[in-house]
Amino acid sequence: xxxxxxxxxxxxxxxxxxxxxxxxxxxxxxxxxxxxxxxxxxxxxxxxxxxxxxxxxxxxxxxxxxxxxxxxxxxxxxxxxxxxxxxxxxxxxxxxxxxxxxxxxxxxxxxxxxxxxxxxxxxxxxxxxxxxxxxxxxxxxx
Numbered sequence: 001x002x003x004x005x006x007x008x009x010x011x012x013x014x015x016x017x018x019x020x021x022x023x024x025x026x027x028x029x030x031x032x033x034x035x036x037x038x039x040x041x042x043x044x045x046x047x048x049x050x051x052x053x054x055x056x057x058x059x060x061x062x063x064x065x066x067x068x069x070x071x072x073x074x075x076x077x078x079x080x081x082x083x084x085x086x087x088x089x090x091x092x093x094x095x096x097x098x099x100x101x102x103x104x105x106x107x108x109x110x111x112x113x114x115x116x117x118x119x120x121x122x123x124x125x126x127x128x129x130x131x132x133x134x135x136x137x138x139x140x141x142x
Contacts, residue, residue, distance in 0.1 A: 004028035025121065026128060029086055033117060033130050036079055050083060052076065058136040065096040065111070072096070072113060080117065087119040087128060101135050110135040 003022035013020050023031070039051035053075040057063055063071075073094045080090055092115070099112035114133040121128050134141050 006031070025086070025123070029084060029121070029128060030130050032084055033080070034132060036083055037076065037115065037132065038134075050079075052079060058138070061137070065098075068111075068113075069094050069096045072115070076115065076117070086122055087117075088122050090117065090119040092117050099135070101140065103140075110140070111137060 004025060004027070006021040006023040006027070010021060036050065037052055040055035041051045041053055042048045044050040052072075054068070054072045057068065057071060060068075073092055076092050076094070077090070080087065080092070084090075094116075095114045097112055097114075098109055100107050101110045101112075112133060112135050115131065117128075117130040119128045120126065
């Protein structure tokens with residue numbers, strides 16, 4: 001089994017000549033998908049095309065949930081195809097809904113995006129599944 005570097009990198013370990021933290025292939029893919037989804041275009045200075053275009057519209061209160069779903073779906077399909085070559089037969093499912101968010105000041109109704117990515121790992125042909133959900137405008141995890 002091959003280990004993959006675990007992000008974010010802890011450079012203190014490196015400079016102290018300790019082994020850097022590693023993770024499995026599935027964890028590496030999941031971490032990359034999470035980073036791809038939660039990064040906006042231009043945020044990665046090494047590759048300004050890395051990230052998700054839908055963050056340009058996260059505060060747009062006039063956009064319908066169906067339109068937002070389509071934007072997120074298309075953006076993710078494109079970006080996963082470009083930045084996660086370890087997956088094949090990728091299927092992306094997105095739902096956008098109003099949901100109650102609890103915080104220190106009580107409860108409020110916010111727009112929530114739920115994403116499920118199903119695929120096969122190229123190397124082993126084993127199934128892979130990734131799920132995440134978050135509130136937008138601004139980004140908040142529940």
